[in-house]
Amino acid sequence: MNIMKNVLFFIAVVVALGFSNSGWAQSSYSIVNFAPTLPMGNTADYIGVMTGRSVNVEFIRILEESRFGYGIEAGRSSFFEKIPNRILESGTVVASGTQFRYINTTPIIVSGHYFFTESGKLRPFASLGFGVVFQTRRVDMGIFSERTTGTQLAIRPELGTIFQISDYVGIKLSGKYYQTMGGSNLPSHAALGFNLGFVIIN
Numbered sequence: 012m013n014i015m016k017n018v019l020f021f022i023a024v025v026v027a028l029g030f031s032n033s034g035w036a037q038s039s040y041s042i043v044n045f046a047p048t049l050p051m052g053n054t055a056d057y058i059g060v061m062t063g064r065s066v067n068v069e070f071i072r073i074l075e076e077s078r079f080g081y082g083i084e085a086g087r088s089s090f091f092e093k094i095p096n097r098i099l100e101s102g103t104v105v106a107s108g109t110q111f112r113y114i115n116t117t118p119i120i121v122s123g124h125y126f127f128t129e130s131g132k133l134r135p136f137a138s139l140g141f142g143v144v145f146q147t148r149r150v151d152m153g154i155f156s157e158r159t160t161g162t163q164l165a166i167r168p169e170l171g172t173i174f175q176i177s178d179y180v181g182i183k184l185s186g187k188y189y190q191t192m193g194g195s196n197l198p199s200h201a202a203l204g205f206n207l208g209f210v211i212i213n
Contacts, residue, residue, distance in 0.1 A: 040082075040173065042069040042183055044208035048088045050114075052190075052201035057148065058112050064089040065204060071124055080124040084140065084167075088202065090114040099152045110152050116200060117145040118189060120167050132175045140167035144191045146200055163191035163200065173210055183208030 046065040050058055067086025074080060090113065097110040122140030144165045149158045171185020185206045193199040 038073050039213045040069070040071040040073075040181070040183075041211040041213070042071070042208040044069065044086075044183065044185075044206040046086065046088070046187070046204040046206045048090075048202050048204040050090060050202050051188075053193075053198040054090070054114065054200050054202055058090045058092040058114055060090065060092045062088060062090045064091075067118070067204075067206070069208075071122075073124075073126070076129070078126045078129055080126065082122045082124060082138070082140075084118065084120040084122060084142075086118050088114075088116045088118075088204070090116075097152070099150065099155055099157070106152055106155055108152050110150050113147075113149040113151075114200075115147045116189075116202070118165060118167070119143055119145075120165065122167070122169070133172060134175070135172040136170075138167075138169040138171075140169070141165070142167070144189065144200055146191070146197055148197060159196050161197040163193070163197070165189055165191040165200075171206065175210075175212065179212050181210035181212055183210050 044067045046067055047061060047063045048065040049061045065088035067084055069082055069084045071080050071082035092112050094112060095109045099106045120140035120142035122138050124136050124138045126134050126136045128134055142165055144163050146163060147160045167187055167189050169185050169187045171183060173181050173183045175181040187204040187206060189202045191200040
């Protein structure tokens with residue numbers, strides 16, 4: 012709970028700074044992304060199916076007369092796979108049959124951004140983010156169900172571009188790779204998200 016309180020406090024501070032009217036900020040992007048996500052690493056070993064049930068929202072502030080910016084991101088991804096002929100061990104009970112596996116992840120990331128151009132309709136960028144991922148894994152088999160939750164530190168590199176359609180609206184395309192550290196009763200989580208975003212430009 013202390014970790015959660017610290018994370019929420021940190022997010023509140025970043026958001027307050029982002030929406031401040033200080034003179035050193037030139038412009039900002041508010042983005043909603045549809046983000047089909049491909050599981051990788053340990054995640055793919057547990058569920059190997061790409062999910063379309065993934066969305067994230069972002070706020071990016073660009074510094075005045077600079078190619079640099081900072082941002083914050085929060086999202087949700089839900090993975091599912093049906094796997095036949097598996098064994099589930101729960102305490103002293105051993106059962107075999109079809110497993111229904113679920114993973115839900117909620118990343119909260121703060122990030123730095125570098126734009127390769129200072130202006131223009133097309134603004135390619137690279138980003139590196141750090142934060143936490145709240146992860147829940149569940150497996151159901153008949154009347155049996157096992158659920159494990161954990162909070163893990165995460166790193167999130169990203170490459171993409173923002174295309175400005177008008178003075179106030181744009182489209183974002185990017186790829187994000189999420190990698191967490193193992194721990195909290197769960198193995199590390201890895202996934203590659205393909206983002207298509209609707210951008211409001213301020």
